[in-house]
Amino acid sequence: MQTIDRESAGSARVAIVGGIHGDEPAGERIVRRIADELPALDEGEERGDGVKGIVRLIVANERALAAETRYTDADLNRAFPGDADSDEYERALAPRLTAALEGFDAVLALHTSHSAPPPFAIFSDLTESVRRTVTGLPLEHVVDASGLRSTTLDSTVPHTVSIEVGRQGSEAAVEYGHEACLAFLRVHGALADEPPAFSETTVVEGREEVPKGGGEPHVHYANFEAIPAGAVFAEDDVHTHRVEEPGLVPVLASERGYDDIFGMYGRVTGVLKPPGEGELRVYPRDETDGRRDSAANEAGGEN
Numbered sequence: 101m102q103t104i105d106r107e108s109a110g111s112a113r114v115a116i117v118g119g120i121h122g123d124e125p126a127g128e129r130i131v132r133r134i135a136d137e138l139p140a141l142d143e144g145e146e147r148g149d150g151v152k153g154i155v156r157l158i159v160a161n162e163r164a165l166a167a168e169t170r171y172t173d174a175d176l177n178r179a180f181p182g183d184a185d186s187d188e189y190e191r192a193l194a195p196r197l198t199a200a201l202e203g204f205d206a207v208l209a210l211h212t213s214h215s216a217p218p219p220f221a222i223f224s225d226l227t228e229s230v231r232r233t234v235t236g237l238p239l240e241h242v243v244d245a246s247g248l249r250s251t252t253l254d255s256t257v258p259h260t261v262s263i264e265v266g267r268q269g270s271e272a273a274v275e276y277g278h279e280a281c282l283a284f285l286r287v288h289g290a291l292a293d294e295p296p297a298f299s300e301t302t303v304v305e306g307r308e309e310v311p312k313g314g315g316e317p318h319v320h321y322a323n324f325e326a327i328p329a330g331a332v333f334a335e336d337d338v339h340t341h342r343v344e345e346p347g348l349v350p351v352l353a354s355e356r357g358y359d360d361i362f363g364m365y366g367r368v369t370g371v372l373k374p375p376g377e378g379e380l381r382v383y384p385r386d387e388t389d390g391r392r393d394s395a396a397n398e399a400g401g402e403n
């Protein structure tokens with residue numbers, strides 16, 4: 101793990117993590133580019149005292165990056181909180197990464213996938229910082245993964261948002277991810293080159309994974325595209341995944357990206373509003389004024 105600390109324009113302590121997966125080189129490239137662009141910390145300056153802001157840039161899994169493989173012993177993003185005494189490289193790395201992010205106000209973890217654009221964010225625990233990050237990123241959708249795994253970085257380290265910046269190995273992923281990092285730094289006051297921009301973000305609750313069997317795989321709907329009830333989302337020689345429930349959308353849909361799944365089903369639950377615009381919660385999409393009480397919210401949440 102490599103940690104590079106840089107000067108922040110503000111008081112927040114923010115971190116960007118790349119290279120959690122070694123076969124996703126975009127994250128490391130983005131982190132190093134940001135490191136080149138931000139001023140170095142003054143030698144005499146105290147760091148980690150909570151008084152002055154800091155931008156911490158981390159290249160997480162150097163061993164897997166060198167081997168150009170997702171992981172060496174265990175998937176790091178399925179290994180949290182980890183075990184410092186483990187013989188498995190990633191299980192021992194997880195607590196070191198967690199410690200490097202302790203006390204940070206906002207964390208952005210960079211990923212790429214085999215799935216098609218558009219880019220999207222993922223959170224597990226909605227805090228004010230997470231809301232600020234998500235609504236400040238240049239994207240339309242965020243996946244609420246709170247009902248899914250609890251072994252990921254965003255489910256372990258407070259105020260962490262993961263972002264899928266694009267297709268694995270593509271230049272577009274590096275370019276977009278770089279822009280997303282600048283937006284992240286701006287909304288947390290760490291970069292003062294231009295004012296931060298916020299927008300409502302559609303929240304998609306992550307549901308179950310869609311298993312893949314064997315033979316020729318076909319995926320019929322794109323990420324975040326509504327699958328009509330009765331339509332087939334994906335199929336191969338083993339499975340025909342006909343969707344009976346209305347309102348489902350694919351997340352991380354891919355014909356050949358994963359050995360065992362076509363992706364995941366998600367369901368749109370509403371929108372996150374920018375900081376200062378209403379309470380910290382997901383607003384159902386038909387609720388426009390933001391002033392209705394929580395009982396109305398729960399009733400509307402069924403839509």
Ligand SMILES: [Zn+2]
Pocket residue numbers: 120121124210211212
């Ligand atoms: Zn990844």
